[in-house]
Amino acid sequence: MTMSDFTRALAVDSLADRKPNRVVVGDTAIAVVSIDGEIFAIGDRCSHADVSLSEGDVDGCALECWLHGSAFDLRTGAPLTLPAIEPVPVFTTRVVDHDGTAFLEINPTPLDIAKGTSS
Numbered sequence: 001m002t003m004s005d006f007t008r009a010l011a012v013d014s015l016a017d018r019k020p021n022r023v024v025v026g027d028t029a030i031a032v033v034s035i036d037g038e039i040f041a042i043g044d045r046c047s048h049a050d051v052s053l054s055e056g057d058v059d060g061c062a063l064e065c066w067l068h069g070s071a072f073d074l075r076t077g078a079p080l081t082l083p084a085i086e087p088v089p090v091f092t093t094r095v096v097d098h099d100g101t102a103f104l105e106i107n108p109t110p111l112d113i114a115k116g117t118s119s
């Protein structure tokens with residue numbers, strides 16, 4: 001996958017503020033969160049156990065796992081609280097206008113946080 005592999009995920013209008021959405025791009029499940037108009041996309045699988053992060057709650061700029069409470073930074077995927085110790089992937093998004101409707105597109109290749117690029 002390259003930076004050109006953006007895939008349409010959903011209409012931006014369908015995103016409620018601070019309410020996680022689960023989207024599947026290819027075979028990758030992604031949790032999408034909009035906070036004050038800024039959109040974040042992280043892997044929709046907790047790194048502690050196989051549960052969906054999009055069923056959790058947004059707290060600040062973090063998404064909290066509903067099962068044991070680990071919070072993941074939406075900017076970096078890093079766990080901020082135990083019991084999770086491994087990060088979750090972060091994905092690049094862009095908003096594209098199509099016939100007057102704004103759509104969110106996601107690159108399903110995880111962002112390499114260290115390099116700031118898709119790996």
Ligand code: FES
Binds near residue numbers: 050068082
């Ligand atoms: S399953 Fe997410 S913190 Fe345990």
